[in-house]
Amino acid sequence: MNRKFTFLMMLSLAGQLSYGQTATPGRKIASFDNDWLFYKGDASGAEKSSFKDAAWRKLDVPHDWMIEGPYSQDNKTGRGGGYLPSGIGWYRKYFTLDAADAVKNVAIEFDGVMANSDVWINGYHLGKRPYGYISFNYELNGHLNFGKGKTNVIAVRADNTIQPASRYYTGAGIYRHVRLVTSNQVHISTWGVFVTTPEVSAEKATVHVKTMVNNIAAASKSVMLQTTLYDAAGKAVGTASKTAAKQVAKGDTVVFEQDIAVANPKLWSTAAPTLYKAVTQVLADGKVIDDAANSFGIRSIKFTADQGFLLNGKKLMIKGVCLHHDVGAFGSAVPLSAWERRLQALKNIGVNGIRTSHNPVAPEFLDLCDRMGFVVMDESFDTWEANKVSRGNDGGGYNLYFKQWGMIDQRDQVLRDRNHPSIVIYSVGNEIHDALNDSTGFKKYRDLQNTCHKYDPSRPVTMALFRPNVSKVYDNGFAKMMDVVGQNYRENELVDAHTAHPDWIVIGTENGHTLTAWQALRDHNYMSGQFLWVGVDYLGESDWPNVTDGQGVFDRTMGTRPLTLQRESWWSDKPVVHIVRNSQATGRGAGLVADWTPTDPAAYQNAKISVYSNCDDVELFLNGKSLGSKAKPADDDSRNWEVPYEKGSLKAVAKNGGKVVVTEELKTAGVPAKIILTTERGSIKNNWDDVAYVTAQVVDANGVPCPQADNEVTFSVSGPGAIAATDNGDLANHVAFSEPVRHAYRGKCIVIIRGKGEGKATVQASGAGLTSSSVSINIGK
Incomplete structure (x- = not known):
């Protein structure tokens, strides 16, 4: 078959569960994110175990020190780095290991360190990785202390002093998760499980699992590999076992290949992303000595020269x-x-x-x-x-x-x-x-x-x-x-x-x-x-x-703009209608805004209105009076009206087959009067990866959003919550994201809340001349 022309791929691809795991019978995977010490700048000798670091800053990773600022036009990162600082950062972490782990394989895994990282364990240099985006790991064997009271120290130096180094923002430091992995000396290689499906249909799939097993022990070992597949409900749907043809000698790697049939598989797709799990176990002397779990989805993909991309045999x-x-x-x-x-x-x-x-x-x-x-x-x-x-x-x-x-x-x-x-x-x-x-x-x-x-x-x-x-x-x-x-x-x-x-x-x-x-x-x-x-x-x-x-x-806060609304009308499968206007009232398409509140109503005479919709017909109303209906253009362009401006309401009514399916109404806002706080999530967990976004919208006395409002909003939180950051959609924002004060931009700004305990946290927002507002967030385990 000509791969260039069809590139048929029938596969079920498993994402190795390298994140958020706990101990299993074969191996221990422990988060290594907490309790690091950090120093911004170079520190001679900081790789040594005896280095004095008591004055260093205590923090958890992931951590990006570059985002802390300050912004400056003189920063060497320049336009590519958003004018944020660069330089060298050091991290150190102390830890102990059980005496029983002395006969294990111990490795540290970094999901990413920006950039040019050097890593030491107890003063021994493990290696260097220049590319800040790549994941990497080091085995620590032979350089560790085991047992009660015997301390180890990991030291990491990240260097992005050579600038400009990128056309876009990189960040700096240990900005992704870190894990400590303890496994048997006979173990599955890093990223050593590869799952594909050479045959896929609605009736049957063949799951092919290729696994690499390493032996770093002094003695050779006879091993068997067992892989079991589980569906989304946790039910076993297939298994296979295979014994290595010969003993695995020290320093050798053995490759196992297994085929497992799955009857009536639920195929992974963009509409129904069903996932399975493959649990692969290494056994010796009848006991599990190592294992790995991988999520996977059964599906076929095919790129063709005539039909484009096919997912499960259907064009997508x-x-x-x-x-x-x-x-x-x-x-x-x-x-x-x-x-x-x-x-x-x-x-x-x-x-x-x-x-x-x-x-x-x-x-x-x-x-x-x-x-x-x-x-x-x-x-x-x-x-x-x-x-x-x-x-x-x-x-x-x-x-x-x-x-x-x-x-x-x-x-x-x-x-x-x-x-x-x-x-x-x-x-x-x-x-x-x-x-x-x-x-x-x-x-x-x-x-x-x-x-x-x-x-x-x-x-x-x-x-x-x-x-x-x-x-x-x-x-x-x-x-x-x-x-x-x-x-x-x-x-x-x-x-x-x-x-x-x-x-x-x-x-x-x-x-x-x-x-x-x-x-x-x-x-x-x-x-x-x-x-x-x-x-x-x-x-x-x-x-x-x-x-x-x-x-x-x-925008940066996930606020919508006319571009969002137009794209939704082209790409969404659900009925869509959105109204935008030219804020200058001259030149169609320039200065589009999605509101009915001109900055200077007296000078805004003839509004140029565009309606984005995927519906058959759209009728536009100004203060209840119809301005006519327009059918969907064949080229997917907007439907346009020129409207003499009147304070009040502008409403679009969209129909399919003569039936109203969706409407949108814009109202003229008055003077900013109060803040309305809303959150997309009323409950979060007390961990680093879970946060709640709270939006502060400035509205008039009737609750109509004020699109020109730029009031300064001050945020606070009581209870077991903390402000992780504040933000708005302003491209020229130079205020540190850690500050609890933020100007509304086009009428709104956000605060992001993280847990620092369990219970109910209350977020408050206030501003001069505005009625304050609050919202509660439940924080659990």
Whole structure:
């Protein structure tokens, strides 16, 4: 079969449960997040066990010290880093180990350290990893102290002094989770379980489990591997056992391959993301000595040159967005519930795909995509060897290390991520500036693609090509060797390329928000999908005084804008109607706002109104008087009216088949009078990953939102809660996110609450001249 043309992949991909596990009969996985000591700056000798660190700051990780600020136009990170500080940060942690663990394999796992990390255990240097986005681990054997009263110390140095280092915000420090893993000396390799399904149908699936087992013990060992599959209800649906053909000698690795049939499987899809679990156990002398649990979803994927992307044999138009790894006020140290909030908002407007731009993400982010039903383009690099972030010899990011580390980091990303059912394609680069018109450029791409295929032959590989007609990669043979041809923007060029090469599989890797860009996907069945730039505003890549890039479908706080409303009308499956107006009343499309409250009503005479809707007919009413009905345009453009402004109510009524299915009404706001607090979650758990977002909306005396309000709002919390951060949608915000005071931006701002105990926490908001408000949040275990 020609992989270039069809790339048929029938697989069930398991995300290894590397997050939030507890002890099992075979191994112990303990969170290593709490009780670190931190120092901002360099500290000579801090890797040594005897180093004096009593004055260092106590904190838990994940921790991003860069987001703490302060902002300054003089900071070396510049526009790419959002004008936030850079430098060196040190972390140290003391811990003890049971005497019984002296005969175990002990390893530490980091999900990410930004950047150029060095790690020591009891003064011994374990290694260096330049790429801040990659997950890595070190075995600590031979360098540990065991038993009561015998202390160990881990030391981590993170260095991002060379700036500018990125085109977008990176964060700094141990900004993702850390674990300590204790296993038998005969154990399953790190990321050593790979689950696929070579056969999938509604009646039967064949689950193929490939497992690597290592032996670091002095003696050889006879081992057996047993794998059991469980459905979502916890019921066993299949099992297989296999004994190694020979004893596993010291330093050797044995590979087990098992096929397990599952009858009447529930297939994973974006609409029904059903997950199974595979529990793999290593047995010796009849006892379980190691195990691993992996969630997985049974599904088939297929990229084709004529139908685009197929999921479980049916065409799925990938309606995707690109996402950077920061979440506004949290920087790069992101609680899981903050990601869940973002993904749910995107899903609500019809998004079903995520491109991880332009680097590996935290593993729990992919777990969320598995559970929530997103397909993912898993991207690895923004740069290869060419410097994209500065001119001359100043600065430089990953390009300084790609030659030595590129294939290693690509390998480790694939090994870690290949078991997630959400991932359907890898991208090995974004707008790469290395020369792609000679053998060296060809080799770099081919080596990366081959690395992906070696460790995961089940998925295709692409990259986000930059101005391919200019660089001639459509003509010089470069695009021809790609599994899937991906292009950023210039959507009609990709259409033309497929017309010239109908055997090419194509996808939009980064796309604009225009109507013509949407039509390029809508009107061409062979187009696999698009990923909008960008799903949510992100820190960096902005010119002072702005510190946030504002091209998002949503703003930094997940506030909507006209762009959100238009996209929902194109991508949502539910009835949609939204009203926007031109705030200047001149030039259709400029200065769009979604309110009926002009800043200067006397000068605002003739309002230009656009209605975004996917419904058959929309009728517009001004203060109860009909302004006429308009049918849905064939090209999906907005329906437009010119309306003499009148204070009061503007209402859109949308119908399908003559029946009203959805309405929207905008009202003119009066003078700001009070604050209304609302929370999306009335209960959270008392842990780092669970937070509640509370929105403060400034309204008039009648409760109508005041879109021009910029009042200063002060937040406080009583009870077992704490303010994690405050924020608003202002691109030029320079106030530290830790401050409890925030200006309303376009009438609203947010406070984010984290637990610090159990019980009821009360959040209050006040502002000069405004009636205060409060809301309660229950915080549990």
